[in-house]
Amino acid sequence: MSSLTANDTHVLSALFDPESSPSAGAKISPEAASLPNVSQGELSSLQAQEHAAIVPLNTTSPDRASIDNAIRTLTELIQRYPDYAPAYANRAQALRLRLGKDTTDAANREDVSLIFADLECAISLAAPVSPQDPVSPMQANVLATAYAHRGYQYLKATNAAPQVSTVQLLGAQRDVKELEELASRDFFMAGMYGNKVAQRMAVKTNPYAKMCGAIVKEALRDEIESVKLVNKGIS
Incomplete structure (x- = not known):
């Protein structure tokens, strides 16, 4: 008798345990420390510096100079405070804007x-x-943003060349199916931390959900055909 792999067990748990749904959510508590490794005394100053760097990007089409300046400022902030997570997430966003x-x-x-x-x-x-530990609203926001952004990057890579089975990403050929699974996993995590759009994307990109959806559609088609045949017989 063959035993289930760890991945199979995870998949079955996700399919049959409602608590594993991204909509179930992580434990978010205002009483949790705002960010790991950052004191409350430092936090206000770091947020002010970060805010000053990204405000010029909050337009429909930020210019290249503003984007480059934001990246430079965030890089300097990261060099001085390497444990400040939001600066990394925002620099990633600025880099994506530049590209x-x-x-x-x-x-x-x-x-x-x-x-x-x-x-x-x-x-x-x-x-x-x-994973069972509560997180602060700020932690949840950083995690939801970063996971959703990475999921988007994986998904965008799969759409870059849909006619081929592999895509060049990060200096290596990545299997499209693998990238879709990575995207779905990151959207799931972003959904766990409160990103509503990511919750929907996790369902849409889940390969097992797609497979189940295809089975249901096929069953419905068969059911419709059988009804047609019955109706023809009655007539």
Whole structure:
């Protein structure tokens, strides 16, 4: 008798345990420390510096000079305070703005790599020690933003060349199915931390949900055909 793999067990739990749905949510508590490794005394100053860097980007089409200046300012902030997670998430956003639609272009590999590295740092620094531990609203916001952004980057890579089975990303050929699974997983996590759009995207991109959806559609088609046949017989 074969035993289930760890992945199979996870999948079955996700399918049959409603608490594993992204809409179930993480434990968010205002009483939790705002950010790990950052004191409350430092927080206000860091937020002010970060705010000053990104305000010029809050327009429909920020110019290149403003984007470059934001990236430079956030980089300096990260160098002085390497444990401040929001700066990484915001620098990743600024880098994506600078690249525009060319995030999968090989010529932009260095910036693309930095986007993924920044998102990984933001997630690592903001994540609770244990998944069961409560997080602050600020932590939840950083985690939801970073996971959703990374999921978007994975999904965008799969859409860059839908006619092929693999996509060049981060200096390596990535299987499209693998990228879709990574995107779905990150959207799931973003949904857990409160991103409503990511909750919907987690369902839409989940490969098992797609498979189940295809089975249901096929069953409905068969049911409709059988009804037609019955009706013809009655007539």
